[in-house]
Amino acid sequence: MAPHEHVAVLYRGRAAAFELAPFLAEGLERRDVCVCLAPRPFHAEMLTRLRALRGDLEPCVQNKTLRLHEGLDDFRELCQFAEQVFHDAERQAAPGVRWLEEGSWPRAVRFPMQQFFDFHAALNYQVKHYPSVALCQYDLDEIEPQHLLSAIAVHRHLILDGALVRDNPFYIPAEKFIPLAPAERQRDVAQVFREVGFDTEKLLAALAGYGRMEPGGTPSS
Numbered sequence: 001m002a003p004h005e006h007v008a009v010l011y012r013g014r015a016a017a018f019e020l021a022p023f024l025a026e027g028l029e030r031r032d033v034c035v036c037l038a039p040r041p042f043h044a045e046m047l048t049r050l051r052a053l054r055g056d057l058e059p060c061v062q063n064k065t066l067r068l069h070e071g072l073d074d075f076r077e078l079c080q081f082a083e084q085v086f087h088d089a090e091r092q093a094a095p096g097v098r099w100l101e102e103g104s105w106p107r108a109v110r111f112p113m114q115q116f117f118d119f120h121a122a123l124n125y126q127v128k129h130y131p132s133v134a135l136c137q138y139d140l141d142e143i144e145p146q147h148l149l150s151a152i153a154v155h156r157h158l159i160l161d162g163a164l165v166r167d168n169p170f171y172i173p174a175e176k177f178i179p180l181a182p183a184e185r186q187r188d189v190a191q192v193f194r195e196v197g198f199d200t201e202k203l204l205a206a207l208a209g210y211g212r213m214e215p216g217g218t219p220s221s
Contacts, residue, residue, distance in 0.1 A: 009135050039102065
């Protein structure tokens with residue numbers, strides 16, 4: 001993947017939640033600033049996967065090129081955290097930022113989901129400002145349907161079953177998304193969801209059909 005991309009990765013099952021560890025490992029090799037934002041129980045497994053790929057991670061943790069975070073319960077603090085990551089990368093002249101996020105963290109810290117998607121709409125601005133790739137993954141077995149629809153709406157691109165779907169037709173830019181009422185944010189994709197009988201698999205097939213698909217592989221910036 002090219003830099004400046006913000007992508008929703010839709011997957012099934014906890015084992016698949018760690019398949020993007022090579023995305024971070026490659027970033028550490030390049031000296032990118034790498035962030036893993038996920039519930040705390042995910043951290044140990046992600047570190048295990050990264051050590052298998054990279055060896056000793058202590059220097060990366062110490063110099064903050066690798067940052068594992070469990071999320072915050074305050075919208076302003078979350079935005080400040082993201083801004084600080086990009087500010088530090090620029091100050092350190094890092095080649096890029098790699099942001100890997102597990103979409104279940106808000107539930108663990110009771111972060112409001114409407115604000116979660118506001119944050120992700122705004123994250124598009126951060127990604128465009130600095131050479132970076134943000135991959136935000138959602139477990140289809142866990143996410144509630146209305147939250148899946150919002151996740152689709154705030155990401156320009158999607159990864160479905162390992163294939164990249166470019167130019168998501170239901171993407172809504174931040175300047176339009178944030179002022180909308182929740183129902184309006186989901187209106188177009190919700191209509192498709194109704195047309196396929198509220199069947200998630202059929203919705204994903206429709207998304208794949210609407211978008212331009214490219215072969216999968218480990219995303220990189």
